[in-house]
Amino acid sequence: MTSKDKFAEILDKRNGEIIANWLELQLAGGKKVSAAERQEATRQSRDFMAALTAAARKGSVDDISSPEWNRVKEILSDLSASRAKGGYTPSETAAFVFSLKKPLFAAVLQELASDGDTLGDTLWQATELLDKLGLLTTETFQRTREDIISRQQQELLELSTPVVRLWENVLALPLIGTLDSARTQVVMQNLLDAIVETRSDFAIIDITGVPVVDTLVAQHLLKTVAAARLMGADCLISGIRPQIAQTIIHLGVDLTMVTTKATLADAFAIALRRSGFVVVKNEKRSAGETRQVG
Amino acid sequence: MERIPILKMGEFLLVTIQVDMHDRLALTLQDDLTSQIVKHHAKGVLIDISTLEMVDSFIGRMLGSIAGMARLLDAETVVVGMQPSVAITLVELGLSMQGIRTALDVEKGMAALKVAVLGTREDADDGIDL
Amino acid sequence: MTVSTSESLELRTSEDIVLVRQAVRKKAVALGFGLVDQTKVVTASSELARNMLNYGGGGTVQLEVVQNDRRSGLRLIFEDQGPGIPDIALALKDGYTSGQGMGLGLGGAKRLSHEFEIHSTVGEGTRVSILRWR
Numbered sequence: 001m002t003s004k005d006k007f008a009e010i011l012d013k014r015n016g017e018i019i020a021n022w023l024e025l026q027l028a029g030g031k032k033v034s035a036a037e038r039q040e041a042t043r044q045s046r047d048f049m050a051a052l053t054a055a056a057r058k059g060s061v062d063d064i065s066s067p068e069w070n071r072v073k074e075i076l077s078d079l080s081a082s083r084a085k086g087g088y089t090p091s092e093t094a095a096f097v098f099s100l101k102k103p104l105f106a107a108v109l110q111e112l113a114s115d116g117d118t119l120g121d122t123l124w125q126a127t128e129l130l131d132k133l134g135l136l137t138t139e140t141f142q143r144t145r146e147d148i149i150s151r152q153q154q155e156l157l158e159l160s161t162p163v164v165r166l167w168e169n170v171l172a173l174p175l176i177g178t179l180d181s182a183r184t185q186v187v188m189q190n191l192l193d194a195i196v197e198t199r200s201d202f203a204i205i206d207i208t209g210v211p212v213v214d215t216l217v218a219q220h221l222l223k224t225v226a227a228a229r230l231m232g233a234d235c236l237i238s239g240i241r242p243q244i245a246q247t248i249i250h251l252g253v254d255l256t257m258v259t260t261k262a263t264l265a266d267a268f269a270i271a272l273r274r275s276g277f278v279v280v281k282n283e284k285r286s287a288g289e290t291r292q293v294g
Numbered sequence: 295m296e297r298i299p300i301l302k303m304g305e306f307l308l309v310t311i312q313v314d315m316h317d318r319l320a321l322t323l324q325d326d327l328t329s330q331i332v333k334h335h336a337k338g339v340l341i342d343i344s345t346l347e348m349v350d351s352f353i354g355r356m357l358g359s360i361a362g363m364a365r366l367l368d369a370e371t372v373v374v375g376m377q378p379s380v381a382i383t384l385v386e387l388g389l390s391m392q393g394i395r396t397a398l399d400v401e402k403g404m405a406a407l408k409v410a411v412l413g414t415r416e417d418a419d420d421g422i423d424l
Numbered sequence: 425m426t427v428s429t430s431e432s433l434e435l436r437t438s439e440d441i442v443l444v445r446q447a448v449r450k451k452a453v454a455l456g457f458g459l460v461d462q463t464k465v466v467t468a469s470s471e472l473a474r475n476m477l478n479y480g481g482g483g484t485v486q487l488e489v490v491q492n493d494r495r496s497g498l499r500l501i502f503e504d505q506g507p508g509i510p511d512i513a514l515a516l517k518d519g520y521t522s523g524q525g526m527g528l529g530l531g532g533a534k535r536l537s538h539e540f541e542i543h544s545t546v547g548e549g550t551r552v553s554i555l556r557w558r
Contacts, residue, residue: 143493185382189460192378199398223385230381232374232397232406314445317438348445348463350470351528379463387467387532388518 006112007122008056014107015053019045021103026096044096048075061125064132073136080137084144093141097134101127161187163194163203170271171200171233172264176209184220188227195233202271203228206264208239218253225258234274236260238267298323300330306338306407307331307369308400312345320356327360331367338407339364342400344375354389361394370410371395374403425492427499435502436482441473444485448500451487455496457558465498465556468536472502472552475529479522480504480550490555497538497557508546516542 011018026041027033033041051071059068076097083093104126112119161183164172171194173187191203205224210217225235236259240248248255261267272279296319301308307330309323327339341357343349349357361371372395376384384391395410397403430451433444448469452462469485476483483504490497509515516534521527530552534540537554544550 147494185460188382188385189378192381195398196378199402201402226390227381227385230376230384230391230396231378232399232402314442316442347449348466348470350467350474351532352470352474379460382460383463383467383536386464386535387471388528388535389532 006118007061007108007125008053010107010111010122011049011053011056011104014111015049018100018103018107019049021106022100025099025102044075044079048072048096051075061129064129064136072133076133076137077140080140081144084141085148090138090141094134094137097130097137101130104130157183157186158190161190163190165194165198165200166204166268167272167275167277169198169200169202169275170268171195171198171203172206172268173203174206174209174264178212179210179217179220181216181220184223188224191224191228192231195228195231201233201275202236203233204236204238204264204267204271206239206267207237207244208241208264210239213244213247215251215253218248218251218255222253222255222258234259236267236271238262238264297326300326302330302334302336303340303404305336305411306340306404307334307336308340308342310342310345314348315353315356317352320352324356324360324363328363328367331364331369336369337411338369339371340400340403340407341371341373342375342403343373343380344377344399346380347377349376349380349384349389351387351389354384354391357391357394370407372397372403372406372410374399425490428489428491430489431487433485433487434482435473435476435485438477440482441470441477444473445470447487448498451489451498452556455489455498455558457498457556461556461558464536465500465554468533468554468556469500471529471533471536472500472554476502476504476506476550476552480506483549495557497555499539499553499555502552503549504551505549508548508550509542509544510546512542512544 023042023045026045027038055068055072059066063069064073079096080093105123108119108122108126112122160176161173164174166172171191173191175187177183179187194200195203205221207213207221213221221237225237228235237255238261240260240262259267259270261270269279296313298309298311298313298319301310307327309327311323313319315323330336331339339360341360346353357373361373364371373391374397376396395406397406431447433447434440435444445466449462449466452465457465473485476485480502481504483502483506486501486503488499488501490499514520516531517527518531519527530542533552533554536556538557539553539555541553542550
């Protein structure tokens with residue numbers, strides 16, 4: 001009998017024993033385990049062993065890319081993905097596979113104690129197989145984590161660029177943080193959608209919260225202004241700190257076509273005026289008040 | 295042959311571009327517009343591109359040509375209704391659309407044209423109040 | 425990265441440019457591209473198609489769906505047997521045009537795409553390839 005058949009045979013014959021020992025190793029290690037987690041681990045281990053045995057019987061132990069191994073890989077992939085989301089470490093996840101080695105080898109040793117050659121081959125195949133499967137879990141784990149990170153980045157991007165309607169006809173876009181090209185796309189989209197929705201003629205882009213204004217950031221700002229203009233809205237840029245003013249001049253960025261103001265308040269006043277609004281103070285209210293200056 | 299219809303609205307002409315334009319259609323439009331401006335002594339042209347899902351450099355050039363020709367014929371032009379995704383793409387493409395007046399929609403476009411025409415009227419009358 | 429070649433279109437007249445745009449739009453929608461991404465790739469295809477017609481004497485456009493580990497994309501390959509481009513760097517410069525255009529075609533298409541490749545041999549033809557990820 002070839003070692004491959006022997007391997008499958010041992011898995012079948014010693015199934016219950018291997019699973020029991022394997023579970024014990026999985027659930028050891030000091031971590032407190034709930035009844036639900038224990039049940040889950042039992043189910044996963046049983047499914048995995050069943051799939052592993054079937055694959056070993058039908059396919060070749062050396063080549064896990066063949067279709068017979070799809071079910072095994074599927075189980076590992078699901079397990080790895082859910083553990084990545086569940087806050088497990090990559091090692092804890094891979095341990096699912098690697099901890100199988102000890103009970104599996106123990107079973108093989110007992111079955112093939114008298115057959116030295118086959119014993120050696122079988123152990124070697126088993127360790128190679130489990131190494132490959134263990135590494136597979138790490139790859140899936142990584143991919144799942146990366147997906148989560150990129151999704152969070154996207155959400156952060158969208159949350160951090162709100163468009164505020166200051167008054168009829170006037171929008172404000174307070175930018176906080178750096179303005180890179182990805183962010184600029186989101187900014188433009190949010191701003192243009194708001195212009196359509198509110199039919200505003202003016203948009204104030206406040207850059208008080210933008211720490212660095214270099215050539216690229218300036219280009220992104222100008223792009224945003226140009227896009228708004230195509231939608232019939234004029235942009236004003238406010239929040240220009242003295243340092244920023246110096247940088248812009250030194251860089252030679254041409255902002256002459258854009259109205260710029262030091263503060264959002266000033267920009268707002270201009271936008272209101274250009275929209276035909278006049279702000280009037282109610283004198284009667286303050287007539288009876290005494291005010292102390294200084 | 296298909297033509298893009300041009301509507302007369304008071305002193306202005308309204309053009310709604312709805313189809314995916316090919317070259318011959320664009321040239322025909324320019325011919326038609328210039329002759330209509332003269333025929334009706336139009337003072338303004340409003341080009342509605344609200345259904346255009348794409349504006350490339352060819353269309354951009356056509357719009358610029360129309361604005362230029364209209365100005366030579368003493369008419370102002372405004373392009374209205376650009377879709378946000380088109381605006382974002384145009385800006386990335388690098389098409390400046392400078393010298394072309396734009397507005398959000400037909401209503402705002404009309405208002406802008408009236409202001410523009412009034413402005414040129416005042417200039418022509420050398421500051422005499424109407 | 426796997427590629428599945430979807431379609432090949434002939435570009436001989438200016439009406440064909442419209443057909444190319446429509447085919448690209450359809451493919452982009454099918455791949456689940458957002459509206460801005462759709463518009464960018466369609467506009468880029470329009471620029472390159474026009475270029476190929478005006479300077480390359482027409483040619484073929486190939487639409488390929490590209491798939492890598494994490495995402496899918498649309499690749500467009502414009503190939504002609506025209507006179508070729510003697511100075512590619514110059515051709516990529518905005519505003520440079522040897523004809524009636526605005527000189528934005530190549531540079532513009534590059535800016536609207538995630539990946540851009542151009543090969544050209546004088547007297548033999550030009551091949552421009554752009555890729556936009558979903």
